[in-house]
Amino acid sequence: MALLQRVAEQGRRVVRFTLDGRPVEALEGDTVMTAMLTNAERLRRTEFADSPRAGFCMMGACQDCWVRTEEGERLRACGTFIADGMRLLSGGEWTS
């Protein structure tokens, strides 16, 4: 179910956000990538192949982890921190 597994640093404050409309939790200091992938298996579906993606390099080089918010904003998930009340989508580039 979750792609990333927490193995340390679990005593941080809980942050609440929504993923595809579902209320979920992450921890303060999580990137958007960590927040999403500890609750789900993907960040997005690609516009070219409709295949699931979950990022790759985690250091801002591959540009594979762009995700959308419900407001239509695009975030690079590995370089953006999660915040309370974020409304994130993992459905796809053009749908959802």
Add this chain to the structure above:
Amino acid sequence: MSEHLPSAGLAPVIVGAGPAGIRAAEQLVAAGLRPVVVDEAARWGGQIYRQPPDGGFTRPKNALYGFEAGKADAVHRAMAAIRDRVDYRPRTLVWNCEAGALDLLCDGASEALPFSHLILATGATDRVLPFPGWTLPGVFTLGGSQVALKFQGCAIGRRVAFLGTGPLLYLVAYQYLKAGVEVTGVFDTTPFAVQARATAGMLRDPATLAKGLLYVGWLRAHGVPIHNGVRPVRAEGTERVDALVWRDARGQERRTDCDAVAFGLGLRSETQLADLAGCRFRFDEADRAWLPERDGAGRSSVPGVYLAGDGSGIAGADAAELAGERAALALLEDLGRPVEAARVKELDGRLARIAAFRRSLSAAFPFPADWADAIADDTMICRCEGITAGAVREVARSGQAREMNRAKALTRAGMGRCQGRMCGATTAELLSRTLGTGPDGVGRLRAQPPIKPLPVSAGAQRREVA
């Protein structure tokens, strides 16, 4: 006042706050200058000594950096000590370099930063080649897998396969095992005999060799199978990876269940800004890549532009610290400032010794040059836009493209959001092997600004400082 300003009245600029950038800044501050340090990350340290985010993270440095904790701490402290004497710009992307100025993006706002003297310490990322299934969720780079652990306290899966070659392969596998993660195997592309032969050369640096042997020993002692001479066949799965299929050294196809794959084939330098700054490039056989030329002190071919660390040739974190300091001393010499000749000589000697050791390391973990021939035509080489190996081979075979930029124009490989960072090595290998040239025979991708995607609102707002 003028003490803080070099010849053209501008502060020297350092791009990157890793080991090279921090040591460079330290020297410039010691000489009474106030450099600007621009870094994309929120905290200093670079990738190798990356610090956890602010707030609530409690692991001590020896848990985060292992044997390198002392070095990481020293680099972090060096920056903390000069923090008030540098113009530090974290969370800031440098997206262009032209006409004596950098274009910066911070918190959505663009700004031009003119410079007279520039030290580029831009670092490196994993070098990769594609295999079927490499875009599945759960397949991450080795460097990324380490970032997850160090920066977020997360593993990329419960049962992780480590694939590729290079020192990072064993280091990250060891770190995962120590963190309590099941390591389903280390799949090294290098044949065992090649690695054994290269061990003699690595005796130049017994401490580093000993660490490498310790990682291998630890993995073996915990029952982790280590396979040499491996080639990947595919990562299997639909919504996420659930197995790695691989070919062993005898050519037999085998399957290992896993829920994640950490993958990398050594590192590749981030050279885009050096390119935009007008630096001359040369093909480097050891890195199998085009790199900006630099002399022993770090001077590029462009007066006032200096290069330090892995961003201009892979030599590792220790060399990056020394090269950062050396480049800063070169900059000071060029400003007519006195520098300590004995220190320069010592740095040059230590850098030369590391370079010799690095050659042995490259011999122990060679780039798997035959890999490209085995990539099927329908394998996706471009993560950004789904371009296949066949598309690149076709423009080479038909005579339409004899070098990288033409191939990019025709196939779009290298045109997507990553600008060739992930597909560049593959495209070069496919082109050169189809055309029958050496790896240096197909040129290099030219960098294009913005070197990373920008919001339109930032790009539209052009520089106001002349």
